[in-house]
Amino acid sequence: MKIPLKAERHKLFGSVSPSVKTKPTEKEHMQDIQNTHKDFLFDVHFVGVANVKQPIQIKSTSSPGIQTTVATFSIGAQLDRYAKGTNMSRLITGLEEFNGQHKTLSLESLKNLARSLADRLNQDMIDIHVAFPWFYSREAPTSLQSAYNHSEIEISLNYSKALGFKTELTLTCLVTTLCPCSKEISEYSAHNQRGEVKMSVELCEDFDEAKIDWKNELLGAAESNASAKIHPILKRPDEKVVTEQAFENPRFVEDLVRLVAADLYEYDWVTAFKVTCQNQESIHLHDAVAKITYTKR
Numbered sequence: 637m638k639i640p641l642k643a644e645r646h647k648l649f650g651s652v653s654p655s656v657k658t659k660p661t662e663k664e665h666m667q668d669i670q671n672t673h674k675d676f677l678f679d680v681h682f683v684g685v686a687n688v689k690q691p692i693q694i695k696s697t698s699s700p701g702i703q704t705t706v707a708t709f710s711i712g713a714q715l716d717r718y719a720k721g722t723n724m725s726r727l728i729t730g731l732e733e734f735n736g737q738h739k740t741l742s743l744e745s746l747k748n749l750a751r752s753l754a755d756r757l758n759q760d761m762i763d764i765h766v767a768f769p770w771f772y773s774r775e776a777p778t779s780l781q782s783a784y785n786h787s788e789i790e791i792s793l794n795y796s797k798a799l800g801f802k803t804e805l806t807l808t809c810l811v812t813t814l815c816p817c818s819k820e821i822s823e824y825s826a827h828n829q830r831g832e833v834k835m836s837v838e839l840c841e842d843f844d845e846a847k848i849d850w851k852n853e854l855l856g857a858a859e860s861n862a863s864a865k866i867h868p869i870l871k872r873p874d875e876k877v878v879t880e881q882a883f884e885n886p887r888f889v890e891d892l893v894r895l896v897a898a899d900l901y902e903y904d905w906v907t908a909f910k911v912t913c914q915n916q917e918s919i920h921l922h923d924a925v926a927k928i929t930y931t932k933r
Contacts, residue, residue: 670721684712
């Protein structure tokens with residue numbers, strides 16, 4: 637088979653020669669459509685960029701103490717009804733500069749990013765949402781063999797020049813739950829399942845990230861109240877320990893959300909929280925789910 641040259645192949649599949657260009661190529665001569673000011677009917681409560689992936693470093697009191705992971709950012713501002721559009725490239729430029737200036741992502745560095753973007757865009761309010769997997773080493777209870785588990789982290793930060801910062805932290809992790817009803821009625825055993833626990837907390841104004849590793853605190857609230865922890869490696873003696881621990885600590889989803897809520901209530905750095913537990917039932921096609929929302933104010 638004789639294949640035509642690449643230029644001919646492109647023509648075959650629809651490519652055409654460039655037309656004569658008549659519009660300006662220098663920025664100062666180009667029309668700035670997004671900077672048009674008229675009455676465009678409605679305020680826009682959020683406009684910006686989403687699904688922006690960036691490598692970040694985070695610190696942890698668990699091993700590894702410093703790790704690199706991949707974060708997904710959503711960043712935006714408000715837009716009043718008299719402005720047609722926002723300058724989205726400034727959001728990306730601000731994020732790139734942020735990653736170059738800060739070795740690790742923290743709540744304080746995200747606050748600095750919000751202040752910088754508010755000034756750069758001449759806006760009174762900035763919203764930042766960042767999500768990433770957080771990895772931590774987990775030892776088996778008897779063999780002590782270790783490997784990485786991970787939980788999903790989300791940070792939602794709203795900055796208002798008039799009102800300051802509102803921060804919500806979310807951790808989602810997996811645990812083991814064993815059915816109390818099944819344990820009670822069965823002659824031989826009890827069914828168990830993998831449960832997903834999601835905790836979202838609002839912070840007090842004087843929260844000090846240097847003193848409290850909130851990731852570990854939220855993880856502990858979920859795992860310490862479950863029937864058993866999830867382990868990446870279990871040898872037979874380990875599996876015996878974990879299975880028996882689950883049998884000794886049966887939990888409905890209702891039990892688990894209440895116990896986790898009690899721990900979050902005792903954290904003096906938490907002012908409000910939401911807890912959800914969703915079990916992938918092992919003897920049903922459906923999931924079981926329970927939720928609690930509570931504010932201390």
